[in-house]
Amino acid sequence: MxxxxxxxxxxxxxxxxxxxxxxxxxxxxxxxxxxxxxxxxxxxxxxNDRWGKGVTGKHGGFLTYSDHYDPGHIVERKWENCMTLDKMAWGYRRDMKASDVCTVHELITQLIRTISCNGNLLLNVGPDKYGRIDPIFVERLTEFGKFINFYEEAIFETKPWIHQNDSALIW
Structure with a gap:
């Protein structure tokens, strides 16, 4: 290293x-x-914080805790929701079905839940052995990108905020 x-x-x-x-x-x-x-x-x-079994959340400038981490409340330290478009694997699968891939609605939901709790979204896509991205991933990422571009002012460089009488839970 x-x-x-x-x-x-x-x-x-x-x-x-x-x-x-x-x-x-x-x-x-x-x-x-x-x-x-x-x-x-x-x-x-x-x-990040994945520096050995049992020390996740202790070392690092940002926290990941686990894959698909979604605390449901504002976390003071920066954190990252690590997820993949293919719900079943982090790498390429030849036998992947369309139903195994996150929908655009699911991606948008995860993005909103993540940024509203002070997190970043890391979205993985597994290319094939030639480095090509599956067409269904391209389609989902393109649609997701359109959403992000349209709402970028509410997504980038924002901070979570709660009203004075809100509970600690965002959702």
Whole structure:
């Protein structure tokens, strides 16, 4: 990891090591200490929180907690809802059915729920072995993009807000 940081100076490091091994195994604390204190990108790097089994939500500039995370209330720290267009897999599937793919309505609902609770939406699309995107993904992303373009003022650079007498739950 240090070699990647030194050679390529990334803006974001998105770790995905929380499902199998501990942060001790990955030497996460040592790496993050170096990253934030001594690396050439220490002043601008952003990292997520998946640095080992059992430490999700502790380290990182933004939280992911789990795939499809949807707290239903405003979270003070920045967080990310990581989801995929194919409801069944993160990678390409030749046997995928249209019913396995999120509808535009489902995408819009997740976007609204996410940004209204102070989060970002990370939307995954699995290309085939040639790097091509399935036509149904293109169609859904195009329609989703039209919604985002039309309502961009209400989506980008906004902050969650509740009325004085609102409950803690958004939904």
């Amino acid at each position: 240090e070699e990647l940081v030194n050679l390529y100076k990334p803006d974001v490091i998105w770790s995905d090591g929380d499902w199998d091994k501990t942060d001790v195994y990955w030497k996460s604390k040592e790496f993050l200490a170096w990253l934030y204190n001594d690396s050439p990108i220490k002043d601008q790097i952003v990292v």
